[in-house]
Amino acid sequence: MAVTRNIRLTYRNPGKILRGLLALGQREDRALAYLMAGCFVVFIAQMPRLAREAHITGQELDMLMGAALMAWIVIAPLMLYCLAALSHVVAKVFRGRGTFYGARLALFWALLAASPLMLLNGLVAGFIGPGLELQIVGFGWLCIFGWFWIGGLIAAERHHV
Numbered sequence: 001m002a003v004t005r006n007i008r009l010t011y012r013n014p015g016k017i018l019r020g021l022l023a024l025g026q027r028e029d030r031a032l033a034y035l036m037a038g039c040f041v042v043f044i045a046q047m048p049r050l051a052r053e054a055h056i057t058g059q060e061l062d063m064l065m066g067a068a069l070m071a072w073i074v075i076a077p078l079m080l081y082c083l084a085a086l087s088h089v090v091a092k093v094f095r096g097r098g099t100f101y102g103a104r105l106a107l108f109w110a111l112l113a114a115s116p117l118m119l120l121n122g123l124v125a126g127f128i129g130p131g132l133e134l135q136i137v138g139f140g141w142l143c144i145f146g147w148f149w150i151g152g153l154i155a156a157e158r159h160h161v
Contacts, residue, residue: 003037003112010113014148015155017113018106022156026101031108035077038111043072045118048126080107091157102156110148117141 010017024030046068054061081104088096088103121137128134 007113007116010109010148011144014110014113014151018102018109018152018155021105021109022102026099028101031101031105034105034112035080035108036073038108038115039072039076039080041112041115042076042118043068045115045122046072048122052126052129080111083107087153088157091153094157096157098153098157103153106152106156107149110145110152113148114141114145117144 006017006021021030047065050064050068051061053059054064084104084107085100087107088098088100091098091103117137118141121134121141124134124137
């Protein structure tokens, strides 16, 4: 199935989509591709906010974008791998039967599937700036991301090979 179709269907039932992704077999390259695509979209979403910040403060846009690129393409993937491992260990305490791969896939897919809302968040941050609107969109993204991640993690921990 196409990634964009899966993203759209994730908004209806995140657990079902993750079970379908797990049924494709354990492919670490696919999980890494989801992670890197999600991190890249988040980096792109930061650009309007960074441009606004550079304009208002007089900072160099290149420096701000370089820092954001380093953060989202190098550091965030490492942190997300650790977070996925931690979530699997916590799930094991609650008698989860999944694998570390399933926990990684749940987190990485949640990031990618919620990325359209992150793009909206970046546009609001860039064009409107700090305020109630940005907080509402950011909270909406956080809720959707959490729903996708928890729903996917539950499906992954119930799925056993």
